[in-house]
Amino acid sequence: MQDIAHQNNAHYAPLFSRFKAAMSDSTVRFETQCLAFELDQIPGLPESPLVLDAGCGNGRYSAAWRNLFPRATLVGVDLNGAILKTGQVSPGALTPVNGNLEFLPFRSGTFDIVMSRGALPHVANPRQAVGELLRVSKPGGLLYFYTYGRGWYDYVLSPFRRIAMALGPRICSPPIYAICRLGRLDPRVASFILDELLVPVRNATPEKTVLEWLYSAGIKIDTIQPIVHAQFGNLELAVDRRSQWLHRVLPKIALVSFAVQRAKA
């Protein structure tokens, strides 16, 4: 476990600091659009919730949440202390807590809303993490997350991943950043490619298995609503024209995204 945490930290810290430097404020405008598209699908969200951003990274979605719900209180938890200290895109948007999704350092039933975006695929034991996310949400509260499903994309990606992993980030990063800069692509593209190729843990899980994790967590659930993910081709996003091909390809990536309403006590 320590080893995975160490590899994870080594992978994400430089990626997120470049991402932050490249994106500054415009990332939050983009993510706010994405989040609004998804939250519009969930009825009855409270105006001033206590929200946990689980696997918050540089906090871009916490900042987006604050844009949409200015009275919300955001707590961000991430394994990676370096990102929490230095990588926040919008310092002050969240209270950072260093912790592991598999053993969350919060009391049961603490949060009105628990959001986790793209962190479960990188957790060593995602079933346990899902149980923890449900545990810390309030009875009657909401768990809203996405993880990677399994699709053609994984088969296409796997030989590239093997090559990239063998070469290592120090060799792969400069040409990828250079190509993206030369093509004047949206700065997210380089981070996205490097993340896909070099992240130490990347689980792709069928929807059926994710549902099984939810139902076997020992916590009563009222409803499970599939959510249409925003970023990938479902809405008109303010991306520059040169990066649009990526958004045309990405809708085909399988994602599993659910809004899970915990039963009231």
Ligand SMILES: C[S@@+](CC[C@H](N)C(=O)[O-])C[C@H]1O[C@@H](n2cnc3c(N)ncnc32)[C@H](O)[C@@H]1O
């Ligand atoms: C792909 S990034 C997503 C970050 C953020 N949710 C976003 O959308 O920008 C995955 C994040 O999960 C974090 N992470 C991975 N394993 C974790 C664990 N076991 N506990 C807490 N955070 C973890 C990583 O450090 C990283 O910040």
